[in-house]
Structures are given as structure tokens and as C-alpha cells.
Amino acid sequence: MRYSKVIFVAVLSALGVQVAGAAPTPEEAAELGKSLTPLGAIKAGNKEGTIPEWTGGVCTPPAGYAPIKGAAGGAPYIDPFAADKPLYTIKAADVPKYADKLDEGTKELFRRYPQSFAVEVYPTRRSACFPSYVYENTVKNVMKPKIVWGGAVPGVEGAHAQTPFPIPKSGVEAMWNAALKPEQPYTMMPIDTFLVDAAGNEVNTSLQTIYNQNLYWDTSRTALTDDEPYWALISKSIAPASQVGTMQMRHQFLRPDIKGAPAWSYIPGQRRVRLAPEFSYDGVAITSGGILLYDEINGFDGKMDKFDFKLVGRKEMYIPYNTYKFWSAPNAELHGPKHIHPSALRFELHRVWVVEATLKPGERHVHSKRIFLIDEDSWNMMEFTAFDQAGKVHHIMYQPSIQMYDKPELRNTVYVLYDLAKSSYLNQNRQAIHGDPKYTSSYKVAPFAKNFFTPDSMAGMGLR
DSSP states (O other): OHHHHHHHHHHHHHTTEEEEOOOOOHHHHTTBTTTBOTTSOBOSOOTTSSSOOOOOOOOSOOTTOOOTTGGGOOSSOOOTTTTOOOSEEEOGGGHHHHGGGSOHHHHHHHHHOTTTOOEEEOOOOOOOOOOHHHHHHHHHTTTSOEEEEETTEEEEESOSSSOSOSSOOSHHHHHHHHHTOOOOSEEEEEEEEEEEOTTOOEEEEEEEEEEEEEGGGOTTSOSOOTTSOSEEEEEEEEESGGGTTOEEEEEEOSOHHHHOOOEEEEETTTTEEEEOTTSSTTOBOGGGTSOOBGGGGGGSOSOOOSEEEEEEEEEEEEEEOSOHHHHHOOGGGTBOSSSBOGGGOOEEEEEEEEEEEEEOTTOOOSOSEEEEEEETTTOOEEEEEEEOTTSOEEEEEEOOOEEETTTTEEEOOOEEEEETTTTEEEEEEOSSSTTOTTOOOSEEOOOOOTTTTSHHHHHHHHHO
8 A cells, every 4th residue: 555655646746746745643633623723723812811712703693783685694794892992002103012013014004104004903802703514624624635736836635615724834735725714605795996096096996796606615515626616706897887897707726737727808898708817926907906916816816836935833913803894984984095094994913824925936926025924713814915026015915804703704805905116005895884785795695507607607697
């Protein structure tokens, strides 16, 4: 048996496929659900008492929750921590005192806007909670998932409906955990995006309907084949007028070395669907006002072949968390001339996994390095800082999260992206404003038709 396994690995290596052993030791795995949460977070609080113990999170809706979509869930969400007040506010003069818990992007915002930028720190609430099958599958199948390298592209095998690497051994494993964060398999949602330019002008760059399918988290299925996208998305623009009817479709695979990360576009005037290879890496998303790169979607998107990903370790950091106000406030309470109003964002002290991505020699990209902060309780990407080829901070992304207790699921769909070269920022949010039916946040839908996320279906949607 051992000899056969050696031969098998040798054959894979000859084909350019490397299998990386990622399984934790039996002793490490035995701690899941004990000293570690089922998803691998440290269950205990910190010694200072500023991070509490995880006791299961917020798993049921609070009294008074009445979503627009009824049983399908979604907005408007009631803030279960509305009575909390800031513990303290960090201003530019306070940065040295808190420097070890502030990321480089936040420090750069303090340097640029010392008179107006601030971080309001609230009590830490470890609200992350997911359905029981998420925890059970992760613990039961912890030894099965593996990273598989097809050339320079890492993929995943042996994983389904679980956090694949709750005890990560590498940066690639942590990044795959973030890509495969727990979520409902079939949802719809609106996404409204606003650009605030260097002069402080606010422009609505897009309003889209998002159809989202994540077969990886469909527990009625077994493991996916290499030909099935684990995640598929169609975005259909409904504003502004110049973009109405424009659509994009994206597929992601567990083995991107085999299938890539294909994308398609539909333009009403042309009435045809075409492959869109430019929707990748550092190509610029047209709905973002010229700021968002395609591989910045959801914090990171696409193949992990241009960067080396180093797992720096676990750190205590201030990150936007339980940001119910940010998800529901009108623009006037959110958008300052240079940055989001500090009072709109709730920061908390949480433990995060830090991953540093460095551009490989010979590769081309506008970014030379990125530093990612991934929440230990949920594997949601919470922040990243990207550096240009001169080593200067170029992009900063915050992904303000809330606990969607109706699913339950901790979600970071919204984001704030700062482009320091253009002195502008983007706010993709507006999913839950004041009961407006347009903004219903992510709500559950029935499984989509088998051919829904195909070019032919996309073309049909455009003709209707």
C-alpha cells in the first residue's frame, strides 16, 4: 500500500501536479470542539479579557426581527448590540499606543487624514454562528482535504460542505478557507455601489441584482466533480441607465488548475455573450468607477498563481465587526469627503489569521504585496492592504461584517475600498436601508435550474 502511494504521487508529479499533505496531527484535530472551536478558532478569551470566550455566537434572531422577504430572511436586520457604546476612540495621536493592533492600511489612513480619521473601538462580541452541519462536517472530515498543485495553481481536493483547513499549515490553506467560508448555497441580493472621488463628489456607479450559487455548501450533494463550479454568480445591472441590462457571470472551481476561473459578459446592444478573460487579476471592474480590481472581489478572487502566500500567524487586531449601523445607514451618515465617517464603523478587537502575499519573480501585477486579515471565528476576509511596485500603500479594503442570525451566517458582502493613488473610495453596501424593498440583503431562494449559470441562460435573460 505504501509503495503504491509513492508510485501514485510520483505519477502526479510527472504530470505537474503536486499533492501537499495538509492534514493536522491527530492531537491537533482532537482539539476541535474542545480548546478550539469546530472551525479552528481559539475558544478561550485572551488573558487581558478584551477578547471574550466563544460560546456559540448569535444563532437565533432577536425579538422584533421582521425581514422584508419573510421566511426567506434578509434585511432589515436588528442590531443585537445596539446598546453598546464605544470603549474608546483611536485618533492619529494615539496610533503609537495601539500600533501593534492596527493594520498598515489603517495606519496609512491616519497618516493621510490625521484631523478627521478615527477608529471607534467597541466591546468585542464573538457573534459568529453557523448551522450545525458546518461544524459537524468540519470536525468529522478534518483529515480529508488536501491542497493539490497543478503547476503554479493550488486547488483543493477531498472537501465538501466544511471548512477545509481549520488548522491551517500554510497561507494557501488559509486563503482557501476564506474562499470557502460558510454560506447559504442559493441566494439573491442587490448590490448598490457608490464612488466618492477626490473632490468629495458622490456617484452611484452601479445597482445590480446578484444571483449567487455555492454548490460547495449544498449538503444534499456529495463532493463536486472537477467540471462543476463550486461557486457561480450572475450580476445584472439595473442602474445607471448606461448599464441597464449589462450582465457578468463568473465561475470558480476547486481545481482552477484544470478549469481556470472563467468569466463571461453580456452587453444588451450586442445581444451576445462572450468570454471575458479581462475579468481577472488586476483588470478593473467596470461597475466600480475604475477602482476595484477583479482579484480584489470578496477580498481575493481567482487563481492563486501570481503571488506566494505566507501564513504569518494569528494576531489580535482591530477589525470592523458587527457593523449593523454601516449596513443600514443612509449615505449622509456614511460618506465623508475623504473617508467613511468614523462613527459609521464599529471596530472590535478580534484574533485574525494574517496572510502575506508577495508577487512572484517574473509575474506582472499592479500590486507587489498584499496583507490579508482573516477572522478566526468565521474565515471571512475582513481587511487587506495592498502595496504598489514602489512599496507604497495603494489599496485598502475593509469588509464590514454582520451576523445574519436568520441563516445563521457571519457575512462580509459589503466593502469599503480606498484607492490612495486617486484619493477616492468605493462603498459597496446599501443592502439593508430602512425597509426599502430594493435593499433586502442576502435572502434565500430555491435552487436555481441546472442550466441557469450558463452562457445560453445568460443570453436568454438578456433577451427577456
